[in-house]
Amino acid sequence: MQATIYRSTGSWYTAKTTEGEVFQARIKGVLKIDEDITSTNPIAVGDVVEIVREGGDATANNAMITEISKRHNYIVRSSPHKKNQKHIVAANMDQAMLICTVKEPRTSNGFMDRFLVTAAAYHIPVILVFNKKDIYKEKDLDKFAELQALYEDIGYKVLLVSAETTDGIDLLKAEMKDKTTLMSGHSGVGKSSLINRLLPGLDLRTTAVSGWSGKGLHTTTYAEMYDLPDGGKLIDTPGVREFGIVDITKPELSHYFLEMQPYLQECQFNNCLHINEPGCAVKAAVNEGEIDVERYVSYASILESIQEDQY
Ligand SMILES: Nc1nc2c(ncn2[C@@H]2O[C@H](COP(=O)(O)OP(=O)(O)OP(=O)(O)O)[C@@H](O)[C@H]2O)c(=O)[nH]1
Numbered sequence: 228m229q230a231t232i233y234r235s236t237g238s239w240y241t242a243k244t245t246e247g248e249v250f251q252a253r254i255k256g257v258l259k260i261d262e263d264i265t266s267t268n269p270i271a272v273g274d275v276v277e278i279v280r281e282g283g284d285a286t287a288n289n290a291m292i293t294e295i296s297k298r299h300n301y302i303v304r305s306s307p308h309k310k311n312q313k314h315i316v317a318a319n320m321d322q323a324m325l326i327c328t329v330k331e332p333r334t335s336n337g338f339m340d341r342f343l344v345t346a347a348a349y350h351i352p353v354i355l356v357f358n359k360k361d362i363y364k365e366k367d368l369d370k371f372a373e374l375q376a377l378y379e380d381i382g383y384k385v386l387l388v389s390a391e392t393t394d395g396i397d398l399l400k401a402e403m404k405d406k407t408t409l410m411s412g413h414s415g416v417g418k419s420s421l422i423n424r425l426l427p428g429l430d431l432r433t434t435a436v437s438g439w440s441g442k443g444l445h446t447t448t449y450a451e452m453y454d455l456p457d458g459g460k461l462i463d464t465p466g467v468r469e470f471g472i473v474d475i476t477k478p479e480l481s482h483y484f485l486e487m488q489p490y491l492q493e494c495q496f497n498n499c500l501h502i503n504e505p506g507c508a509v510k511a512a513v514n515e516g517e518i519d520v521e522r523y524v525s526y527a528s529i530l531e532s533i534q535e536d537q538y
């Protein structure tokens with residue numbers, strides 16, 4: 228039977244068949260995976276697998292996973308447990324939503340750009356969802372408008388919602404209908420509150436943004452997939468602070484800043500990293516205001532964080 232992984236807790240997986248039957252499944256032997264990736268987890272949420280009911284008992288919903296289908300995409304981050312190893316967060320998504328907010332606690336451009344770069348590298352379209360609209364004062368709305376213009380210009384969709392008042396939630400639902408959407412965001416942005424709006428009855432725990440630091444507490448630990456009531460699936464990811472730029476090399480990086488792409492062929496040197504090289508078309512575009520300065524600052528900072536030995 229073909230099934231999709233909805234949850235993984237290490238050695239056990241929750242798999243749902245196309246008919247909607249739910250199994251607790253585990254891996255039989257060593258799975259052959261047709262990918263050039265070694266990760267700490269062989270199977271991730273969103274994976275499509277072949278399962279066989281265990282022990283021939285038609286009443287027990289235990290199963291063995293015997294095969295895994297080729298992924299059409301996946302997103303990885305550095306393993307939380309093992310240094311220099313990758314952990315597959317989720318597979319087979321149609322899109323990702325990054326939940327952001329301009330206050331309590333404000334999402335930095337650097338954080339957004341890292342997420343956008345990672346998603347671009349894995350060919351996953353991103354929608355930026357700004358939450359907590361209800362508490363935005365005039366200056367916050369101005370900040371939002373500025374960010375909306377910046378990211379929409381590059382080609383990203385940007386939404387403004389409130390989990391508190393449900394303002395904008397219908398638009399969010401419309402974007403998710405019949406698609407598999409990964410939702411991410413740093414702790415405290417209101418991801419759990421939004422998911423509770425999308426999946427009434429689920430009642431994910433939400434935590435008040437903790438004390439003086441303004442940073443939320445982590446309440447979620449495992450990526451998990453849910454069926455949306457109006458069609459489509461939602462993948463909730465743990466309160467990841469940052470998606471690592473695990474697989475990206477320095478020369479590749481500018482390709483994932485989508486607005487830089489048209490200039491890359493114009494640089495004098497074809498291995499230009501767009502920092503100090505003469506005749507750099509990217510820097511010229513920044514100086515002429517065609518590329519946003521803050522995006523360029525993000526670029527330079529991510530470039531610096533990429534290990535030299537990967538270059
Ligand atoms: N004013 C306002 N507060 C909100 C909104 N959405 C969430 N919050 C509050 O923000 C805090 C964090 O919300 P959560 O839903 O727990 O945030 P989270 O992103 O899931 O955080 P983690 O569970 O730590 O990953 C809580 O105090 C929520 O009540 C909103 O739209 N407006």
Ligand SMILES: [Zn+2]
Nearest residue numbers: 494499501507
């Ligand atoms: Zn250049």
